[in-house]
Amino acid sequence: MDSTEREHAGSQARQHAARLTAKDIHGVALTWVDNAGVTRVKAVPTARLPQAAQWGVGMSPVFDVYLSDDSAVTSPHIGGPVGDLRLVPDLDRLTCLAAQPGWAWAPVDRYEQDGTPYAACQRQFARRMTARAAETGLEFRMGFETEWTVTAHPTEQRGPHVPHAAEGPAYGMTRVVGLSDYVRDLFEALAVQDVDVLQIHPEYTAGQFEVSVAPADPVRAADLVVLVRETVRAVSHRHGLSASFAPVVTAGPVGNGAHLHLSLWRDGKNLCRAGDGPHGMTRTCESFLAGALEELPALLAVGAPLPASYLRLRPNLWAGAYQCWGVENREAALRFIPGPPLGPDAANAELKCFDAAANPYLLVGAVIAAGLHGIDRELTLPEPVPGNPADTGTTPRLPSSLPAALDHFARSELLRAELGGALFEALLAVRRGEAELARGRSPRELAEALRNRY
Structure with a gap:
């Protein structure tokens, strides 16, 4: 300055x-x-x-x-x-x-x-990648799904049992009724803060909720996920509750994700639609998504940053454990969403394999870097997986542990170049430190250590 x-x-x-x-x-x-x-x-x-x-x-x-x-x-x-x-x-x-x-x-x-x-400012990295895309005429609209688990009496959370604030079926009205005042206050607080909420619903795990907000430019999208999380945390506290955004709150059940939705735009046109690429996407969109898909094993070290992240990233839990894409396929790491026929602006892609322990600024920047690299190389997508990738026997799994993801990250010349030496090496050191910190710990111990940290 x-x-x-x-x-x-x-x-x-x-x-x-x-x-x-x-x-x-x-x-x-x-x-x-x-x-x-x-x-x-x-x-x-x-x-x-x-x-x-x-x-x-x-x-x-x-x-x-x-x-x-x-x-x-x-x-x-x-x-x-x-x-x-x-x-x-x-x-x-x-x-x-x-x-x-x-x-x-x-x-x-x-x-x-x-x-x-x-040099190691993550927010400025996200801004730098956004500016790089703008030089080619590309703009992005991005948004995170924020998932969290509501628990009661956080000072009493010891051992394997976690006292959830609301039981009831996944997506069930029972949970909304049980926490009706709480959910209403969330709506109100976010609205007062000019956060455009698309929806809130109870998720799969006991006590779990998800909020989706309107897309924004990448830096703003990362800002919003921070603001939304801290608002959820504050509203929860005022209701005598605790909100955890950790990848897993208890070992075994479905964990908390932070799925990233994105669409590419040029001259006011959504490049996810009205093209001659797969399922109507433009060739630019296809190359961007192909670049992100190719780099996903290394990107996991950014977006699934803890050993506990891989307790969440399992097949058949809609967590995106397979390195593939599919149209409206919730088991694929990359889900393409064509949108309703009369709403072309709604077409977007979703990266499902990330969780809320990720730094959102690093994540949006790294995804843009990978996608732009795909455009530069004119990559094309492989054939989409039409069903459950676990049933094919041939669809590759994403890394199933943090050390495995780190091997890909350490070898990524793309991410090293775009992040810069200071930020890349710091990330590598932190991830290796987390892997060492988790050594010898059981899944239950990993979950308990993180429950009130995120």
């Missing part, structure tokens, strides 16, 4: 601070997501927002090599007690938090002390 940009940010922040103070808002939570997928925060008084916007708030870069249990590893570029960064809030995303009276929120970009962009 130069002096002109700092002055503009300070002026803008002073106006925001006055507006927030008039609304009796006295604190602003400034968040970023680390490489372990944990949302970290520094909070400032509302009166200090102009200084934060101009000069940032200090934070150690060592958090880029923190693990899910708050222990730390090191990497060739990042690690140890030395150094400091500046957290600079994105004032365009400043939001009053409906479920946390007196608070506002903004995501941050991270800069070096001299104002230059921090």
Whole structure:
């Protein structure tokens, strides 16, 4: 940031601070997501927002090599007690938090002390990949499905039994009735925050829900998933409940995913429709999806980042455990959704193999990088799998463990080049640290360790 940009940010922040103070808002939570997928925060008084916007708030870069249990590893570029960064809030995303009276929120970009962009900033990586696509005329609309499990009395969650707040069948009205006030308050809080909710429904596992929001540009989509999760967490707390976004809350049942939906656009046209490629997609869309599909084994190390992620990523659970695509095929890792005949704008693709322990900024950026590489090489999709890939006997499984996914990630020259050395090596170190942390632990122990971390 130069002096002109700092002055503009300070002026803008002073106006925001006055507006927030008039609304009796006295604190602003400034968040970023680390490489372990944990949302970290520094909070400032509302009166200090102009200084934060101009000069940032200090934070150690060592958090880029923190693990899910708050222990730390090191990497060739990042690690140890030395150094400091500046957290600079994105004032365009400043939001009053409906479920946390007196608070506002903004995501941050991270800069070096001299104002230059921090090479390992995940949010700026997502922005950089989005800009790369825009240079070719491509825009994206992306959105995450947010799944979580609601439990009661979090201080009593010990041992294999988890006291779910609402039982009842998958997609059953019973669960909505049992938590009617809770779900209503979620609707209200998200609406007040201008989050366009498409739907909320009870999911497969006991106490599990899912919310889908309207698509947005990639950086905004990642911002939204952070805002939605923290809103769910706050509403849950106000109802005496606990919300867990961990890949698995208990070992065995269906886990919490974070499916990524995306569509490609050029000149106002949805490239997922009205083309001569497979099932009506354009050739550009086909090549993008083919690039993402080809890179999925390495992308798993980004989007399924914990050993526990692979307790969720199993066949016959609609988790997307197979490296294939299919039309409306919920067992395929890549599901193509043509949309209703009279609604061509609804056509999109869904990547099902990711979960909410992933850093969403890293994920959208890495998927774009893989897809653009597919376009550059004019890749084509293989034949779609029409049924359950588990029944074919020939459809390849995605890696079934974090170490297996890491082998693909470590060999990915594409992701190394696009992420840059500092971010790539930090990710690699964190994933290896998580694998070592899980060594010797049973599935039950893995689930218990993460239940209240995400």
